[in-house]
Amino acid sequence: MTTSIAHLGPPGTYTEAATLAYMNHLAIEKGSNSLCPYPNIAQTVYSLAQGKADLAVVPVENSIEGSVAITLDLLWKLDQLQIQQSLILPIRHTLISRSSTLETITIVYSHPQALAQCQQWLERFLPGVKLVPTNSTTEALHYLDEDHTAAAIASERAAQLYELPILASALNDYPDNCTRFLVLGKQPSTGGSHTSLAFSTPANVPGALVKPLQVFAERGINMSRIESRPTKRLLGEYLFFIDIEADASQAAVKTALEELASYTEILKIFGSYNVLSV
Amino acid sequence: MTTSIAHLGPPGTYTEAATLAYMNHLAIEKGSNSLCPYPNIAQTVYSLAQGKADLAVVPVENSIEGSVAITLDLLWKLDQLQIQQSLILPIRHTLISRSSTLETITIVYSHPQALAQCQQWLERFLPGVKLVPTNSTTEALHYLDEDHTAAAIASERAAQLYELPILASALNDYPDNCTRFLVLGKQPSTGGSHTSLAFSTPANVPGALVKPLQVFAERGINMSRIESRPTKRLLGEYLFFIDIEADASQAAVKTALEELASYTEILKIFGSYNVLSV
Numbered sequence: 022m023t024t025s026i027a028h029l030g031p032p033g034t035y036t037e038a039a040t041l042a043y044m045n046h047l048a049i050e051k052g053s054n055s056l057c058p059y060p061n062i063a064q065t066v067y068s069l070a071q072g073k074a075d076l077a078v079v080p081v082e083n084s085i086e087g088s089v090a091i092t093l094d095l096l097w098k099l100d101q102l103q104i105q106q107s108l109i110l111p112i113r114h115t116l117i118s119r120s121s122t123l124e125t126i127t128i129v130y131s132h133p134q135a136l137a138q139c140q141q142w143l144e145r146f147l148p149g150v151k152l153v154p155t156n157s158t159t160e161a162l163h164y165l166d167e168d169h170t171a172a173a174i175a176s177e178r179a180a181q182l183y184e185l186p187i188l189a190s191a192l193n194d195y196p197d198n199c200t201r202f203l204v205l206g207k208q209p210s211t212g213g214s215h216t217s218l219a220f221s222t223p224a225n226v227p228g229a230l231v232k233p234l235q236v237f238a239e240r241g242i243n244m245s246r247i248e249s250r251p252t253k254r255l256l257g258e259y260l261f262f263i264d265i266e267a268d269a270s271q272a273a274v275k276t277a278l279e280e281l282a283s284y285t286e287i288l289k290i291f292g293s294y295n296v297l298s299v
Numbered sequence: 300m301t302t303s304i305a306h307l308g309p310p311g312t313y314t315e316a317a318t319l320a321y322m323n324h325l326a327i328e329k330g331s332n333s334l335c336p337y338p339n340i341a342q343t344v345y346s347l348a349q350g351k352a353d354l355a356v357v358p359v360e361n362s363i364e365g366s367v368a369i370t371l372d373l374l375w376k377l378d379q380l381q382i383q384q385s386l387i388l389p390i391r392h393t394l395i396s397r398s399s400t401l402e403t404i405t406i407v408y409s410h411p412q413a414l415a416q417c418q419q420w421l422e423r424f425l426p427g428v429k430l431v432p433t434n435s436t437t438e439a440l441h442y443l444d445e446d447h448t449a450a451a452i453a454s455e456r457a458a459q460l461y462e463l464p465i466l467a468s469a470l471n472d473y474p475d476n477c478t479r480f481l482v483l484g485k486q487p488s489t490g491g492s493h494t495s496l497a498f499s500t501p502a503n504v505p506g507a508l509v510k511p512l513q514v515f516a517e518r519g520i521n522m523s524r525i526e527s528r529p530t531k532r533l534l535g536e537y538l539f540f541i542d543i544e545a546d547a548s549q550a551a552v553k554t555a556l557e558e559l560a561s562y563t564e565i566l567k568i569f570g571s572y573n574v575l576s577v
Contacts, residue, residue: 063418084534087527090365091415109534133411133432137369140341154411154432199534230525231509231516238509245535247508248527249365256362256387256477257523 023055027065027074030058033159033179039110039202040078042299061156066095069102069205076105082201083112085194086134088248092203093262096291097219097250103210103292104203104217110299112198114139116189117180118172119165123188126150130161131174139174141194147172159183201296210292215245216269217292218278219262220285221252230261232284236277242267269293301333305343305352308336311437311457317388317480318356320577339434344373347380347483354383360479361390363472364412366526370481371540374569375497375528381488381570382481382495388577390476392417394467395458396450397443401466404428408439409452417452419472425450437461479574488570493523494547495570496556497540498563499530508539510562514555520545547571 026044029036037058044054059065062079069077081092096102114135120126128151129136129143136143136152143152155161161173162183172188180187222229237244246264267274269290282288304322307314315336322332337343340357347355359370374380392413398404404425407414411432414421421430433439439451440461450466458465500507515522524542545552547568560566 082529082534084529085531087368087529152434154434156430156432195531197533201534230522231512234509234512244508246527246537247525249525251360251362251365253363253473255475256360256479259524 023053024049024076025055025057025074026076026078027057027059027068028078029062029065029080029157030060031157031159032058033162033175033182034058034157035110035112035176035200036078036080036202038176038178039108039200039299042110043078043106043108043204043297046297046299062089062091063095066092066099066102066205069207070099075206077205078108078202079205080200081203082246083134083138084197084199085138090250093219093248093250097260097289101207102205103208104294105206105208105210105292106204106294107215107296108202108204108299109199109296110202112138112193112200113177113190114174114192115177115180115187116172116192117162117165117175117185118188119169119186120172120188123147125170126172127170128153128168129172129174130155130164132156132158132161135174138198139192139194142192146189210294211268211270213268213292213294214266215264215294215296216267216274216290217262217264218281218288218290219260220281220288221260222284223286233261233281236281236284237265240273240277242274242277301331302327302354303333303335303352304354304356305335305337305346306356307340307343307358307435308338309435309437310336311440311453311460312336312435313388313390313454313478314356314358314480316454316456317386317478317577320388321356321384321386321482321575324575324577340367340369341373344370344377344380344483347485348377353484355483356386356480357483358478359481360524361412361416362475362477363416368528371497371526371528374540375538375567379485380483381486382572383484383486383488383570384482384572385493385574386480386482386577387477387574388480390416390471390478391455391468392452392470393455393458393465394450394470395440395443395453395463396466397447397464398450398466401425403448404450405448406431406446407450407452408433408442410434410436410439413452416476417470417472420470424467488572489546489548491546491570491572492544493542493572493574494545494552494568495540495542496559496566496568497538498559498566499538500562501564511539511559514559514562515543518551518555520552520555
């Protein structure tokens with residue numbers, strides 16, 4: 022049976038690299054699956070929601086730039102999406118160009134997150150060049166053939182894939198640059214080391230967030246992440262996304278989640294899954 | 300005395316509109332001040348930190364798209380910045396183009412946040428057009444003269460300022476679209492309705508965030524916002540940004556902040572200020 026895996030594309034993105042590592046981990050042969058690259062995160066996730074793909078791989082968090090807001094917003098908005106796996110991929114940016122020297126570079130294209138992650142390198146080695154945002158790191162490569170004073174920031178793998186020369190390596194301002202990706206599916210997801218959930222609180226009362234957090238703290242359940250997102254109704258109204266280091270199928274965690282439901286307005290559980298460093 | 304106010308530019312941005320409303324509120328005459336537009340948020344804030352400007356106005360939060368991460372990161376990174384005022388501005392996007400009809404539009408330029416805020420409108424009225432991110436809504440206007448099949452998303456005021464025709468109005472997917480801006484300065488900021496602070500926690504232990512939040516909950520101090528940002532050291536390590544509805548110069552709030560310091564690793568207070576809807 023062929024599994025169709027949607028991912029943020031085009032080919033050569035870090036998300037594609039994470040997807041290939043995931044397939045390798047599951048010992049899925051490349052031929053028996055179909056990889057479907059989409060031009061943005063929304064289209065990638067909708068392809069799963071609408072049944073065009075069996076799984077969708079999208080970035081959720083970078084260690085330098087933080088959350089990928091659209092991924093959290095889609096998890097909340099689209100029901101029935103479950104996290105099957107979390108993947109952590111090290112990010113190593115390279116400068117790709119048809120130019121043979123930094124001196125002639127006048128413009129650098131890349132995804133805004135990649136530009137932000139190399140800000141200090143750019144200020145030091147390419148001060149005053151024009152920085153132009155693109156929809157993905159791979160899209161940035163499209164500008165290099167027509168303009169030899171242009172450069173793009175993308176992965177080493179992208180340079181190889183599109184047969185483009187690397188002008189400089191190790192551009193990251195922070196060496197421990199990692200991105201975490203989610204493999205989303207519609208199968209119920211149980212029996213993993215981490216559980217993700219999100220909720221809205223009944224009102225903006227003092228301590229509205231304290232009780233939900235106490236539910237876990239009292240049971241010694243570690244919360245590895247909390248992120249707020251606007252409800253999009255009113256400025257100052259938020260949803261809270263929480264990751265706990267626990268399996269929702271365990272009795273104690275089930276009880277905690279039942280208690281949590283009594284303190285929240287809407288509570289959504291996105292499943293229990295394992296984290297894989299690739 | 301002339302006050303020099305740096306803001307995210309170029310002229311015509313929503314940030315400039317917020318800056319002008321702030322000057323109007325303070326009954327500062329336009330002539331007695333110098334407005335200094337900068338091409339991005341980092342340069343705007345650095346101009347204040349380096350003493351080139353007396354105040355800096357930057358966006359911090361949008362009701363639809365959430366936090367402006369770079370603003371929070373700079374507040375944490377650069378010491379001595381204090382919030383003098385918070386400004387809330389309604390956002391009303393318009394489609395600006397030299398074309399007289401939607402049918403001939405093939406490409407739309409704007410800031411990624413504006414493109415995201417009009418996603419449903421774009422899918423409905425301009426399906427399949429190319430969406431190109433720019434550094435600001437005003438920068439998007441630069442492409443319209445050379446290409447009559449191009450459109451930009453920016454404010455009505457920007458269209459008037461650059462004498463460009465409005466092709467469609469009320470593009471926002473959500474009607475209650477507001478952006479909150481901060482007026483930053485170096486003067487100690489006291490005596491306002493809201494206080495902003497940020498902290499790192501000693502370790503990723505269960506409940507590391509519960510105690511800091513309890514400090515406020517126990518005293519009936521409402522927390523109007525909590526936002527996490529990566530420490531940029533390791534994936535999974537966070538800073539927490541909190542806004543409370545209280546004045547840090549009041550005795551009870553001072554005691555709360557002293558107690559808070561005992562539960563945090565590094566604690567930074569960004570001042571107490573008032574919120575103005577403009």
